[in-house]
Amino acid sequence: MNRWRSLVILLVCVLLCSVGCGRKPDDTAIADTMKAQLFSDAALKTEPIGITVTNGEATLTGEVSSNEVRQKVISMAQVVPGVVKVNDSMQVAGALAEAAPPADVVPPAPTPGAPAPAVFPAGTAPAAAPGAPSAAVNNTPAPPPPPQPRKVVIPEGTEVRVITIDAIDSDKSKIGSTFQASLYAPLTVGEEVVAPKNSNISIKLLDAASAGKVKGKSEIQIGLDSVQIQGKRYPLQSSTYEEAGKSQGKQTAKKVGVGAAVGTAVGAIAGGGKGAAIGAAVGGGTGLAVQAFKKGDKLQIPSETKIDFTLEKAVEVTIQPKAAK
Numbered sequence: 001m002n003r004w005r006s007l008v009i010l011l012v013c014v015l016l017c018s019v020g021c022g023r024k025p026d027d028t029a030i031a032d033t034m035k036a037q038l039f040s041d042a043a044l045k046t047e048p049i050g051i052t053v054t055n056g057e058a059t060l061t062g063e064v065s066s067n068e069v070r071q072k073v074i075s076m077a078q079v080v081p082g083v084v085k086v087n088d089s090m091q092v093a094g095a096l097a098e099a100a101p102p103a104d105v106v107p108p109a110p111t112p113g114a115p116a117p118a119v120f121p122a123g124t125a126p127a128a129a130p131g132a133p134s135a136a137v138n139n140t141p142a143p144p145p146p147p148q149p150r151k152v153v154i155p156e157g158t159e160v161r162v163i164t165i166d167a168i169d170s171d172k173s174k175i176g177s178t179f180q181a182s183l184y185a186p187l188t189v190g191e192e193v194v195a196p197k198n199s200n201i202s203i204k205l206l207d208a209a210s211a212g213k214v215k216g217k218s219e220i221q222i223g224l225d226s227v228q229i230q231g232k233r234y235p236l237q238s239s240t241y242e243e244a245g246k247s248q249g250k251q252t253a254k255k256v257g258v259g260a261a262v263g264t265a266v267g268a269i270a271g272g273g274k275g276a277a278i279g280a281a282v283g284g285g286t287g288l289a290v291q292a293f294k295k296g297d298k299l300q301i302p303s304e305t306k307i308d309f310t311l312e313k314a315v316e317v318t319i320q321p322k323a324a325k
Helices: 002-022 027-040 067-078
Strands: 049-054 057-064 085-092 150-154 159-164 178-183 187-189 192-195 200-209 217-229 232-235 240-246 251-256 264-266 293-295 298-301 306-310 315-319
Touching: 027 049, 027 057, 027 067, 057 067, 067 085, 150 187, 150 192, 159 200, 159 217, 178 217, 192 217, 217 298, 217 306, 232 315, 240 298
Parallel strands: 057 085
Antiparallel strands: 049 057, 150 315, 159 178, 159 306, 178 200, 187 192, 200 217, 217 232, 217 240, 240 251, 264 306, 293 298
């Protein structure tokens, strides 16, 4: 009988011991354990670290001396028995303004016997395992900024070679009217083409008179009005080109303009036949032929007349960068 009583007492003791040993430590015991571990580490004992534990959730505060110390404290806190979560609210001295906001680190429930998962504070990354390949680093340089529009000055004295599209008549055309033309040669500044061949040009009628209205002669005087470059028009001030003739049939042509800058013309229409050259070569070393004709008491500059003008004033234009192909 005494033998059975002894066995029962032994079983009760074993059960009580099991219950006592399996009970989780309370929050105060967890905090005391963490503080004791900090104090026992020579590198951590002087760090101003605050520790609070609520329902197994440990919160670390304070201003530590380095990121290495910060990581070491977090790793130490996570392996303390009873800790279910570690909140990192520590800051690194001298980097408070740059420090990332504190992040809650919630580790997964550890498997019995398995090492606790690593906890990485906000803004940090795990170190590569020895022998493991390092993460790829993107060394691709940033693309260059897109090209910007440029200002180009077409200087005074630049030659502008045009071919008329509209016909100009001394009898029908009104002074101040504009007529369409185009470049028959590119407009360049040095080696750069500012306006390519066939760019739109506008010509203005500056003066016109027929023999019946002005005694003794008919005349036409024209100058450049504007040029279109990349869809934008720029006003021009140029030399003038003049055609004059007498009612008796004698016809002359002369070049006039500010500063003696002049224009010349080639090709002609005579007697209604397009393309026949009339008039003599114009002086000034150009070697070009006069291109106008007299019909009755009026003068006309027909379509497809080539005329060279000279800029009397520099003009600034904006060149847009070419679109990438």
